[in-house]
Amino acid sequence: MELIQLDPYRWEVPQDHERGMRVPARIYADDRLMAAIRNDQSLVQVVNGATLPGIVGASLAMPDMHFGYGLPIGGVVAMDPDTGVISPGGTGYDINCGVRLLRSNLVEQDVRPRLKTLVEELFRRIPTGVGSRGKLKLSPADERAVTLRGARWAVQQGYGSEADLACIEAGGCLEGADPDKVSSKAFERGRSQVGTLGSGNHFLEVQIVDEVFDEHIANVFGLFAGQIAVLIHTGSRGFGHQVCTDYLVVMERCMERYGIQLPDRQLACAPFRSPEGQDYLAAMRCAANFAFANRQCITAWARQVFEQVLGMGPRDLGLALVYDVAHNIVKIEEHLVNGTRRQLVVHRKGATRAFPPGHPEVPPQYRAVGQPTLIPGDMGRASYVLAGTQRAMEETFGSTCHGAGRALSRHAAKRLAKGHAIQRELEDRGIIVRYTGRATLMEEIPEAYKDVTDVVNVVHAAGISRKVARLRPIGVIKG
Amino acid sequence: MRSAGYRLFGTTADVGVSAWGGSLGEVCAQAARGMFAVLVDLRSVRAREPYPLEACGEDAGSMLVAFLNELLFLHTTREIVLRRFEVLVASPDRRLGTARPHSRLRATAWGEAIEASRHTIETEIKAATYHRLLVARRNGRWRARVILDV
Known part of the structure; x- marks a missing residue:
């Protein structure tokens, strides 16, 4: 495969008709990250993305890219709605997996003396782990309401406030969700999982703003050096997994009828305007809303725990939502393509929306500086807050990276972790960790991930987002 | 190599299962x-x-994926773990709507309710995927490879 380096941070696989590519593939990486990327099959997956009918511009991959299903993790593809397709494999199983950041009025010394109790209480109150079941007992009618109203449902139930909704991508609720397009299996799988963190790489972290890179933007986001913050990373749980599973089957059955041929079955898709495509879109939106509600409920419990453990009122704590952003989702967005405004079907799979200053979908209080973009790292190192840029809008359909990206397989991580007292080693570094599954903890050791700093430095240098602040964890709860 | 069995292998983000057996049913069970x-x-x-x-698909591969996803659904919603599987693959029969060969199976799985004191669930599997999916017959033996998104 021909891979051309365009500049220190941009690479291109030119359009190759023999491979069925309809557009080129473009990858954001520096030399070091590219060396790692070449080791797995993810380059082939970006190229496969370029074969999807109706793709516009280029098949894109962010520097945290690694092997995924269908598209690589870190992939972005945008389709023309009239000639293009929609693909469940272009979104992923964990629909609206995403991140939200809460800021506070606290600094480290307010929390450090009570940190252990705080982390233990967070762990007790927020269900974590494999198959974790929530405290919410939802009726089938409640669960339908969750899928229609998303975070708005949670706020109506008393979990948070209207102010929270204003700081969530799409206001915490995607319009056009239709629960009738979701299988009873998905509802059954999700029923006890609203308000659960789950397992794997999902977490809730108590963090400190470690370094501010852009004082002005940080100020607009309400962030300052030394500040305590809370980062929550989870998605739509079993509900979303089942929606993706169900629609992969639907797509596989109809592709032949629509005359779509693809190099990878996992990319199974249907024309956007087809009944199957529209049904998936409506079901995917239900799962996205499920995830927004999930993160909203967890937020409310985290606030309660802070209030109780620190003996402070909500006003003194100031645990306000900075932003909540999805990194596995399909959105209908307006973009400028060769000087023409067009509606596009943007698939982000392990990529984060990063809209620029002035964009109408950026909340008014942030509009002058761009959308807050949250990039979680591993539990031992750091996470980042970035801001969206005009360059992202022009080059990547307003998208940037989503995290560190795995460097080691789960097997390899476990082998490396064997014999290590991970929890104690982290505690020696001032990071309190509570977890449900030891296997998960071993798979999630910091060494299993690329350094998120390397990834963020590429998107910053390439100009598709701006570094605003780095946060480091001091308390972690995991599945 | 035993006449039927399975082996697990790691990919960067996930876990794969390769299985073998004397019949398609046996390889699905493994x-x-x-x-x-x-x-x-x-x-x-x-x-x-x-x-x-029961499970069905467009071909042997998608039938196997559907079977594994059905088992995952039972595991998460019934809160059970399973260890023994008997799988019968239906022969093609137009009247039963199984015109395509190797596309429909009937199975019985044996196991028990999850008890926290005895069972540690190591991982959450989101789904069995189509990625690098392989179900093939060679020299009268069946082989399968499925990658699990965990």
Whole structure:
């Protein structure tokens, strides 16, 4: 495969008709990250993305890219709605997996003396782990309401406030969700999982703003050096997994009828305007809303725990939502393509929306500086807050990276972790960790991930987002 | 190599199962065992209760994926773990709507309710995927490869 380096941070696989590519593939990486990327099959997956009918511009991959299903993790593809397709494999199983950041009025010394109790209480109150079941007992009618109203449902139930909704991508609720397009299996799988963190790489972290890179933007986001913050990373749980599973089957059955041929079955898709495509879109939106509600409920419990453990009122704590952003989702967005405004079907799979200053979908209080973009790292190192840029809008359909990206397989991580007292080693570094599954903890050791700093430095240098602040964890709860 | 069995292998983000057996039914059963071996220590699971299920697909590969996803659904919603599987693949029969060969199976899985004191669920599997999916027959033996998104 021909891979051309365009500049220190941009690479291109030119359009190759023999491979069925309809557009080129473009990858954001520096030399070091590219060396790692070449080791797995993810380059082939970006190229496969370029074969999807109706793709516009280029098949894109962010520097945290690694092997995924269908598209690589870190992939972005945008389709023309009239000639293009929609693909469940272009979104992923964990629909609206995403991140939200809460800021506070606290600094480290307010929390450090009570940190252990705080982390233990967070762990007790927020269900974590494999198959974790929530405290919410939802009726089938409640669960339908969750899928229609998303975070708005949670706020109506008393979990948070209207102010929270204003700081969530799409206001915490995607319009056009239709629960009738979701299988009873998905509802059954999700029923006890609203308000659960789950397992794997999902977490809730108590963090400190470690370094501010852009004082002005940080100020607009309400962030300052030394500040305590809370980062929550989870998605739509079993509900979303089942929606993706169900629609992969639907797509596989109809592709032949629509005359779509693809190099990878996992990319199974249907024309956007087809009944199957529209049904998936409506079901995917239900799962996205499920995830927004999930993160909203967890937020409310985290606030309660802070209030109780620190003996402070909500006003003194100031645990306000900075932003909540999805990194596995399909959105209908307006973009400028060769000087023409067009509606596009943007698939982000392990990529984060990063809209620029002035964009109408950026909340008014942030509009002058761009959308807050949250990039979680591993539990031992750091996470980042970035801001969206005009360059992202022009080059990547307003998208940037989503995290560190795995460097080691789960097997390899476990082998490396064997014999290590991970929890104690982290505690020696001032990071309190509570977890449900030891296997998960071993798979999630910091060494299993690329350094998120390397990834963020590429998107910053390439100009598709701006570094605003780095946060480091001091308390972690995991599945 | 035993006449039927499975092996687990790692990919960057996930886990794969390769399975082999003398018939398509047997290879599906072994793949299911492999998947549950990712979830739980199979030695801790007793084959107490039978759980009947069916699955179908466009071909042998998508039938296997549908079978594994159906088992995952039972595992998460019934809160059970499974260790023994008997799988019968229906022969093509136009009247039963199974015109395509190797596209429909009927199975019984045996296992028990999850008990926290005896079963440690190691991982959450989101789904069995189509990625690098392989179901093939060579020299009268069946082989399968499925990658699990964990």
